[in-house]
Amino acid sequence: MNYYAIKAIYRTEMARMMRTVVQSIVAPVLSTSLYFVIFGAAIGSQINEIDGVSYGAFIVPGLIMLSIMTESISNSSFAIYFPKFSGTIFELLSAPVSFVEVLLGYVGAAATKSIIIGGIILSTASFFVDINIAHPAIMLLFLVLISVSFSLFGFILGVWADGWEKLTIVPILVIMPLTFLGGTFYSISMLPPAWQTVSLFNPIVYLISGFRWSFYENADVAIGLSLAMVFGFLATCLVVVWWVFKTGYKLRA
Amino acid sequence: MQPVISINELTKTYAGGFQALKAVDLEINKGEIFGLLGPNGAGKTTLINIVCGIVTKTSGSVIIDGYDNEKDYRATRSRIGLVPQELPTETFETPYNVCRFSRGLFGKPPNPDHIEKVLKSLSLWDKKDEKMLMLSGGMKRRVLIAKALAHEPEVLFLDEPTAGVDVELRQDLWNVVRALRESGVTVILTTHYIEEAEQLADRVGVINRGEVILVEEKNKLMRELGKKELVLNLAERLDAIPPGFDGYRLELSEDGSELKYHYDTKGEHTGITALLGALHDAGIRFNDLNTSQSSLEEIFVELVNREA
Ligand SMILES: Nc1ncnc2c1ncn2[C@@H]1O[C@H](COP(=O)(O)OP(=O)(O)O)[C@@H](O)[C@H]1O
Ligand SMILES: [Mg+2]
Numbered sequence: 001m002n003y004y005a006i007k008a009i010y011r012t013e014m015a016r017m018m019r020t021v022v023q024s025i026v027a028p029v030l031s032t033s034l035y036f037v038i039f040g041a042a043i044g045s046q047i048n049e050i051d052g053v054s055y056g057a058f059i060v061p062g063l064i065m066l067s068i069m070t071e072s073i074s075n076s077s078f079a080i081y082f083p084k085f086s087g088t089i090f091e092l093l094s095a096p097v098s099f100v101e102v103l104l105g106y107v108g109a110a111a112t113k114s115i116i117i118g119g120i121i122l123s124t125a126s127f128f129v130d131i132n133i134a135h136p137a138i139m140l141l142f143l144v145l146i147s148v149s150f151s152l153f154g155f156i157l158g159v160w161a162d163g164w165e166k167l168t169i170v171p172i173l174v175i176m177p178l179t180f181l182g183g184t185f186y187s188i189s190m191l192p193p194a195w196q197t198v199s200l201f202n203p204i205v206y207l208i209s210g211f212r213w214s215f216y217e218n219a220d221v222a223i224g225l226s227l228a229m230v231f232g233f234l235a236t237c238l239v240v241v242w243w244v245f246k247t248g249y250k251l252r253a
Numbered sequence: 254m255q256p257v258i259s260i261n262e263l264t265k266t267y268a269g270g271f272q273a274l275k276a277v278d279l280e281i282n283k284g285e286i287f288g289l290l291g292p293n294g295a296g297k298t299t300l301i302n303i304v305c306g307i308v309t310k311t312s313g314s315v316i317i318d319g320y321d322n323e324k325d326y327r328a329t330r331s332r333i334g335l336v337p338q339e340l341p342t343e344t345f346e347t348p349y350n351v352c353r354f355s356r357g358l359f360g361k362p363p364n365p366d367h368i369e370k371v372l373k374s375l376s377l378w379d380k381k382d383e384k385m386l387m388l389s390g391g392m393k394r395r396v397l398i399a400k401a402l403a404h405e406p407e408v409l410f411l412d413e414p415t416a417g418v419d420v421e422l423r424q425d426l427w428n429v430v431r432a433l434r435e436s437g438v439t440v441i442l443t444t445h446y447i448e449e450a451e452q453l454a455d456r457v458g459v460i461n462r463g464e465v466i467l468v469e470e471k472n473k474l475m476r477e478l479g480k481k482e483l484v485l486n487l488a489e490r491l492d493a494i495p496p497g498f499d500g501y502r503l504e505l506s507e508d509g510s511e512l513k514y515h516y517d518t519k520g521e522h523t524g525i526t527a528l529l530g531a532l533h534d535a536g537i538r539f540n541d542l543n544t545s546q547s548s549l550e551e552i553f554v555e556l557v558n559r560e561a
Binding site (some may be wrong): 004093 | 267268309329337339342343345357358529
């Protein structure tokens, strides 16, 4: 294992974030606060409690998920797309590293950023509402696993994309709708039965539900199922990345 | 001599079906400067990129220091430094940081002294903390060379290092290359500036249309394939080459004051004696005569044309 390589990639990626600290940290915090004011305070005041939790508190886990999913994808897709686009990727391809080092460096850095952002949003939210976390360990587990797997997904997206359109269209056309329809701002049980069934085909429902369970112990689907879903997603992404490096797909001519 | 790189029957067919390399065999000796010459599109970059791991081969093998470049890629890649043909740079990074990054990426522990030495040898030290986007093209090229040297490679590939660079950088670069050879580093450079190979290389390989058509020690190559030219400064100008000299390949300069005679040093007899005799008989006198040897450039052009 080439530890120096992991360190080099991780350090450079984290430094990149610090250079764009406004874009990387301030922007998601600001947008989440806006969601919070609009959905939590303005609309939430019209809604009573959901499963015994105030609406403002109810949406906190969903907001965190929304941010870490989109941040993970955009950070790591950009991190690998840009070297590909500018040509500097030649160095990575000619370096004595396997996909393990590359992932630990790039995906590790992207996931770290997401986890930090998740933490910042959580503290921001605690200024607006009372938040109690029933299962902190599980909460952390979800936070880490989802950050890592969506960073992996972003990495795959960055490798696959051969233009800026593709890079931006997947988050907008696929991830955004799935996240919004995945119960960020509502409980699936509030939907008519037919739509509840449809929602169960949305993998993000399981992630948000599980994460919310770790806060308030109420969930749309069983917590075990949520965990299985997270691990399944993680494993799938890992296999795809392993295959990408093995075959050189879109990386090596 | 022990080859540091041994390439056997290497072929590459790109996804589109284009065969860029056709069964290339090539050995690079430890510590030499090897000049890989070839026209644009000959397959030089493809060959280098396969050795470095950027392009996957179709068949054949590449052995570096006894290690296979696919099976033991960690061993081979950590020994190699590459300066690519294009100038891709991390716009917002500084020369110092990218060098430190490269060293880590190639698995070497931090060594600020070495990075300082490399940056200084390329006259980059006073620019080490500037953003890359502030640097000129020549400076970027220097940074790429510094990056390639940051992990102390045993083998350095320079893919067209002086394409479009100024005279000063070219001189600096040649000095760096010579210093590297002194320290035992093997250098492989591709170029279509023949002058570069002529100045630097110990051995020269010529590649054309994906085939290595010749590998030879540079001096030997120039001796063997070199054409010589005899120039006679005439005492009286001529309007035309006199009749009776058709059998000689003669050329008259525009102003009629010089006669050029081309001959092959490989030939059984050069024909100089006969020519001089015939000139004497024709009453053509000359003040002076000179011989000159053709450059690698001319040899190269001839080789490539012969193939075509
Ligand atoms: N990625 C690629 N896909 C298809 N053809 C390529 C690719 N890269 C290079 N080629 C072709 O292979 C040939 C050799 O290219 P290259 O190795 O770059 O030559 P050189 O470096 O000697 O100029 C050229 O005809 C080029 O068009
Ligand atoms: Mg080339």
